Amino acid sequence: MHYHDYQDLIENNLIWIQEKLAEDKAYFEKLARGQKPPFLFIGCSDSRMPLNSFTKTGPGELFIHRNVANQVSLTDMNLLAVLEYAVEVLQVQHIVICGHHGCGGVEAAYKGNARGAVGNWVNPIRELYLKNRHELDALPTEQERLNRLSEYNVIAQVENICKTSAMNRAYQSGVFPSVHGWVLELTSGRIKDLPLPLQEWRELGLMP
Template identity: 55%
Template sequence: MKYNSIEQIIKNNRAWVAQKQAQDRSYFEEMASGQKPPYLYIGCSDSRLALTRFTGTEPGELFVHRNIANQVSLTDMNFLAILNYAIIHLEVKHIIVAGHYGCGGIKAALEGRTIGIIDNWVNPIREIYLEKKDEIDALPTQEQRLNRLAEFNVVLQVKNIYQTSIMGQSLEQQKAPEVHGWVVDIKTGLITDLEVSTKQWELRSLSLAGF
């Protein structure tokens, strides 16, 4: 694959700005006035996932948090601060947790490989695999096993969102955003909604918030 040079990236930027201004002279002035995105997107850091291209969205629509294998860590202050800001200040209407097929973090977790400091990040996914081992190992191909673990990982991260205090508070106040679990297939470019049922977790979060 041929990559752009730094100089070409700057040229691309200039061309994009000119195109936007030709379409709408006030485009950047309006964007600079503030943000009110309807979506918080929690996804993997994989460089192949160009969010605005995969989703057809414009700058200002997605508030984004990305890390290795789209983890929702209850001890990650960076994530918790972003979640708090998205819900309280931006008042996002939807939270999207998006994993993807062909994820390196998922592969490392399934195979139990040691990859240095990233092990600390991948270990929770390894625990998912060990819990669902019989079901995953029963699948006929390695690709199918990896894909299924990627899906299980998304479901757990959706559940983890409901374990946060900020989500419990927003549910109690009936101001909580909807939470969605997606997986992206890089081979096809298509997004699949896993249609994760979150009602059970919502009820659990409400009970914890009132404890």
């Protein structure tokens, strides 16, 4: 891995600008006109999670919110504002919660050793582990347990998205984005599209 110092980032920006202008002289003029991304991505803050790279998308295609362990907290005003803007103004067609294997926040919750603000933040994952402890502990290796917990965490956060007032208003209007849960396998670069219990959520009244 090549580590950049601060000045490298500025110089790389100038190189990138020249590359884009060589491809399309009006690139930045078009970019500045506005955005209409079809996707809202809620992902982990992990530095190995450049969602544009993994999905081969460019500026203007993804509306992105990231936090530690891709949490959807119903009291997080930052996330709720992003969600409301994405759904009601940008009118995104898809909402993707994207976690990953090898997540430090998930591991800290699993081991119960997170402290301070991080400990409070990942506590819902800790509770998720304890709720499913019998099943998770039956898996043969710790890595398998952590991977499965990452997947459970993603599904739980998709369910939380369905509980928000912004999504509830969208559901009542009859025009709403579809929801998806992804896990990125860092060892292979592949995205795992998780099956979601949508029918169960419909029966609970979380979505139409």
